Amino acid sequence: MHDFLIHYWPHILAVLSFVFGATAAIHAAMTKDEVRAAIGWVGVIMLSPILGAFIYAIAGINRMRRASITDRRSDLRDEISREEELHGVCNADIMSGFGPRMVAMWRLGTKVAGVPATECNHVQMLSSGDEAYAAMIAAIEKAERSILLETYIFDSDSIGRKFVDALADAVKRGVEVRVLVDSVGARYSRPSIVGLLRERNVRTATFNGAVLLRMRLPYANLRTHRKILVIDGGIAFAGGMNIRAAFTGPDAAHDTHFRLEGPAVADYFAVTAEDWFSETKELLSGDAWRVVDNHPEGRGVIARVVPSGPDRNVGNNNKMIIGALSVAEETVMIMSPYFLPDRDLVSALATAARRGVIVDIVVPDDNNLKTVDHAMTAQFDEIIRDGSRIWRDLGPFNHSKLMTVDGKWSYLGSTNMDSRSLRLNFETDLEVFDEAFAADIASRITAARERARQVTREMLASRHYLRKLRDRLLWLGLPYL
Structure with a gap:
């Protein structure tokens, strides 16, 4: 056996590379919803079939099969x-x-959450x-x-x-x-x-x-x-x-x-x-x-409980947030410690702002996760350019995840507005239809905004090139931050 391995190890490695690489590449192509993600993973796997397949097994599979679990x-x-x-x-x-707009939101919640x-x-x-x-x-x-x-x-x-x-x-x-x-x-x-x-x-x-x-x-x-x-x-x-x-x-x-x-x-x-x-x-x-x-x-x-996670509930929270942005007529207020929206959510924010909705987003000025904060900053210019306003809360670090729309609808719970929460984590949020409750959520976000500094495109453009490059490189890891 020892002599066999010494003589044929290149052939064995080639077979293993083909089997592992082909299996992982086929899985990525068949299961990824976004073409960019599929192309990226297939490229990584092709460049290094064994190592790439191992990395894909750890970080690339983002759906947990729980069909056998009792509901x-x-x-x-x-x-x-x-x-x-x-x-x-x-x-x-x-x-x-x-x-009527909140009727549409209620119907969406019924379909999405299933409760x-x-x-x-x-x-x-x-x-x-x-x-x-x-x-x-x-x-x-x-x-x-x-x-x-x-x-x-x-x-x-x-x-x-x-x-x-x-x-x-x-x-x-x-x-x-x-x-x-x-x-x-x-x-x-x-x-x-x-x-x-x-x-x-x-x-x-x-x-x-x-x-x-x-x-x-x-x-x-x-x-x-x-x-x-x-x-x-x-x-x-x-x-x-x-x-x-x-x-x-x-x-x-x-x-x-x-x-x-x-x-x-x-x-x-x-x-x-x-x-x-x-x-x-x-x-x-x-x-x-x-x-x-x-x-x-x-x-x-x-109220309605909205579960989400990388199983049959994948993307529930993202659908609810995008749905709320689509029905908004006057105001959208968001507070999140980690704000790294995916392309669909960025587009929904832009569409709401362009329709004349006032979109305010409050994030911490002193974040506890510096890497995430740098990646967040890389996206700010695009979000501001499309009409939303971003505020850096100068008070203590705030880990709250809050959203309210038009003083009627609110959403709060465990979901951050980043790809990890929206696609990889198991999360649970509460949807609330109530004006007094929405006013309470709005007052909390307003209090943070009043002690905040507004982020401007001029402020972002004035940063040193190396800082902007650092932020952009960290932003590339957006799906897993």
């Missing part, structure tokens, strides 16, 4: 039927309250880590039946340990507790919080955590970016806030999270339970996991 909503048909019967809204409700928009949802905004974490821990401490938590980053710091203590105490009380942490996010701190959770008897899994052991290498670049906590099937916390001490204290980074009660909680539970099932094959059923029709008095807001 958790099918196991909640009784709750969802009741949800639609008691709290569902119809065309006439949206027309009378928000006008109903419901009334009687009560949303309490939580604007800081101190406020959000205190509310979440208080809810965990009061839990009687079940706690389901999914998050991207769960740091092993002072805040993370407070959550661990609260979750472990709930286990001791007999509460069913499940925690799902992204495998990448779990490594943001050392030691990982996962070990501590398991030591305290909290049932914990990592999302996509065994990509090598289970031969799931093609999915190594796909992450859950969701931040969802469901208590007793009746209260949900969601938004953009990870669990980490960086969002607490007087000089903390800012973010927006919210507490939700109402029929939309069932959809947050369905999304998170399905993700748990995909990793553990445990179906969360029985009395402990019962979803309750529990909401305060009053009509509340009309």
Whole structure:
């Protein structure tokens, strides 16, 4: 065998190069939706068939096949039927309250998200880590039946340990507790919080955590970016806030999270339970996991949960954002820490601005991810040229992901406006039809804009050529930043 390998290794390498390269190139050509992406990957593979195929396996496959996974909503048909019967809204409700353009948006959401928009949802905004974490821990401490938590980053710091203590105490009380942490996010701190959770008897899994052991290498670049906590099937916390001490204290980074009660909680539970099932094959059923029709008095807001991710929900968030831009008549306000829109979204922004819609985009001045910030800057000139306005928030770093249109429709949650969130990550957002709620979102964005400096084309053009070149080169990595 040794002599055989020495003599024939060039032939073996040639065969392996052909097999790996051809397989990867065919997969790229058959699965990529964008011709530029397909050409780029085929070119990389042809230049170095084995190495290129390996890189493509890690970073190029952006769809997770989850057809065999039970859709958790099918196991909640009784709750969802009741949800639609008691709290569902119809065309006439949206027309009378928000006008024909928002009817189009409501129809789009129904098609895209596949879940109903419901009334009687009560949303309490939580604007800081101190406020959000205190509310979440208080809810965990009061839990009687079940706690389901999914998050991207769960740091092993002072805040993370407070959550661990609260979750472990709930286990001791007999509460069913499940925690799902992204495998990448779990490594943001050392030691990982996962070990501590398991030591305290909290049932914990990592999302996509065994990509090598289970031969799931093609999915190594796909992450859950969701931040969802469901208590007793009746209260949900969601938004953009990870669990980490960086969002607490007087000089903390800012973010927006919210507490939700109402029929939309069932959809947050369905999304998170399905993700748990995909990793553990445990179906969360029985009395402990019962979803309750529990909401305060009053009509509340009309809301819909919009899940998205590199599976059957691919591009849902992008479709919703582009749809909102297409129906806007007067104003669009956006806040995002990482603003790297793809070509479709850039075109939608340009079209809205050219129609006379005032489009304001607020991003941090001092970003926590410098590489992403440089790549963002490379796109600013084109976006400003087409009529949108970009503002650099001079206050503390703001991790909020907020959007509102015409003072009627709002969109908030975990989605950043970059290719990773719009195509690679598993995300969950909340669509809200309500004027008072939209005014609240607009006031938050306006407050940031008032302490911001506007980015101008002259300012961008005055930068040194080497800085512009650096930004442009980093921009080439846009799909994976």
